[in-house]
Amino acid sequence: MKRFSFLIAAALVLSFLAGCSGASGRGASMTRELFAMDTYMTMTCRGENAEQALDAAEAEILRLDALLSTGSTDSEISRLNAEGGGACSEDTAALLRAALDAYRETDGAFDCTILPLMELWGFPSGTLHVPTEAELEHALTVTGSRHVSLSGSAVSMDPGTKIDLGGIAKGFTSGRLMEIFRSFGVESAIVSLGGNVQCLGSRSDGAGWRCGIRAPGDGASSDDIAGVVTVRDKAVITSGSYERRLTDEVTGRIYHHILDPSTGRPADTGLASVTIVSSDGTLADALSTACFVMGEEKAEAFWRERFDEFDMILIRTDGSIRVTEGVADAFVTSRPCAVIPK
Ligand code: ADP
Numbered sequence: 001m002k003r004f005s006f007l008i009a010a011a012l013v014l015s016f017l018a019g020c021s022g023a024s025g026r027g028a029s030m031t032r033e034l035f036a037m038d039t040y041m042t043m044t045c046r047g048e049n050a051e052q053a054l055d056a057a058e059a060e061i062l063r064l065d066a067l068l069s070t071g072s073t074d075s076e077i078s079r080l081n082a083e084g085g086g087a088c089s090e091d092t093a094a095l096l097r098a099a100l101d102a103y104r105e106t107d108g109a110f111d112c113t114i115l116p117l118m119e120l121w122g123f124p125s126g127t128l129h130v131p132t133e134a135e136l137e138h139a140l141t142v143t144g145s146r147h148v149s150l151s152g153s154a155v156s157m158d159p160g161t162k163i164d165l166g167g168i169a170k171g172f173t174s175g176r177l178m179e180i181f182r183s184f185g186v187e188s189a190i191v192s193l194g195g196n197v198q199c200l201g202s203r204s205d206g207a208g209w210r211c212g213i214r215a216p217g218d219g220a221s222s223d224d225i226a227g228v229v230t231v232r233d234k235a236v237i238t239s240g241s242y243e244r245r246l247t248d249e250v251t252g253r254i255y256h257h258i259l260d261p262s263t264g265r266p267a268d269t270g271l272a273s274v275t276i277v278s279s280d281g282t283l284a285d286a287l288s289t290a291c292f293v294m295g296e297e298k299a300e301a302f303w304r305e306r307f308d309e310f311d312m313i314l315i316r317t318d319g320s321i322r323v324t325e326g327v328a329d330a331f332v333t334s335r336p337c338a339v340i341p342k
């Protein structure tokens with residue numbers, strides 16, 4: 001079931017890739033598909049060195065996955081979690097630093113110490129456990145990035161605290177892929193890491209890349225789209241309550257995988273998804289998760305303080321859309337849609 005929804009998310013982006021006339025620049029357009037970071041990925045780029053660029057990109061994805069995966073006991077992050085800290089690689093340190101910055105900047109809405117809570121709910125295993133108040137309270141005592149310190153590449157954590165960079169890793173990775181493509185002289189590329197998109201340059205006809213934003217909601221079929229945003233050199237990263245869900249067989253209640261670190265429960269703010277558009281993939285990923293947790297009002301206030309760094313598309317659970325001024329002209333939808341002014 002899990003893999004099924006990833007495939008659909010990927011298929012959605014693929015259909016857009018197929019609809020494009022190919023990446024611009026000399027050389028053939030090439031596409032690579034792989035399954036990594038627990039999700040389905042596609043990369044397309046055009047250029048004389050497209051194949052070597054894709055080889056390097058794939059190797060980098062696998063390398064970062066091996067560092068960051070909480071699903072594998074061999075990863076660097078799992079070793080840090082098991083040992084309560086230790087020395088880590090430059091990349092893990094850089095990503096952890098970005099996660100800790102995001103924690104401060106979002107007033108704790110983005111919190112990479114969410115792992116004990118994710119485990120309590122059963123997300124890593126896929127078997128739902130609805131926690132008791134006492135269990136939640138206990139897990140909350142070890143949650144909070146204040147329990148982590150990072151000095152250079154030395155990490156230390158309070159007992160019981162565990163790190164999960166899953167809310168930021170794919171955006172970091174897609175940003176890294178853009179650097180790799182550039183280093184191979186590729187001027188035109190688009191990647192989708194489980195529906196999280198980042199692109200370089202424009203299409204061969206000079207137009208921007210068209211990214212479909214998935215329509216959330218139980219009534220919607222998984223490949224329905226709520227709108228299309230056209231961008232160049234941007235990450236378009238979405239966090240949605242429809243992504244990974246566990247259902248309580250008895251009550252029929254559905255629980256999704258983005259937790260509010262202040263309550264320990266799935267964030268419930270009337271938003272179905274948040275899409276962040278930014279030239280910084282890491283920031284876009286952290287903020288998609290954080291703004292989902294914040295809810296509409298706080299997310300909009302946050303955007304007003306930092307509108308030069310990102311834009312966002314909010315889809316409410318009733319299906320209506322709100323889009324920030326900076327991306328409004330690039331966004332097309334047939335749904336009710338209001339522009340968020342500065
Ligand atoms: P996805 O990975 O589905 O694209 P996100 O970027 O929103 O979506 O990441 C969700 C993942 O981030 C969860 O699976 C979990 O590992 C982690 N996570 C959940 N809640 C938070 C939170 N409040 N802050 C940081 N990470 C979180």
Ligand code: MG
Nearest residue numbers: 167285286289
């Ligand atoms: Mg995220």
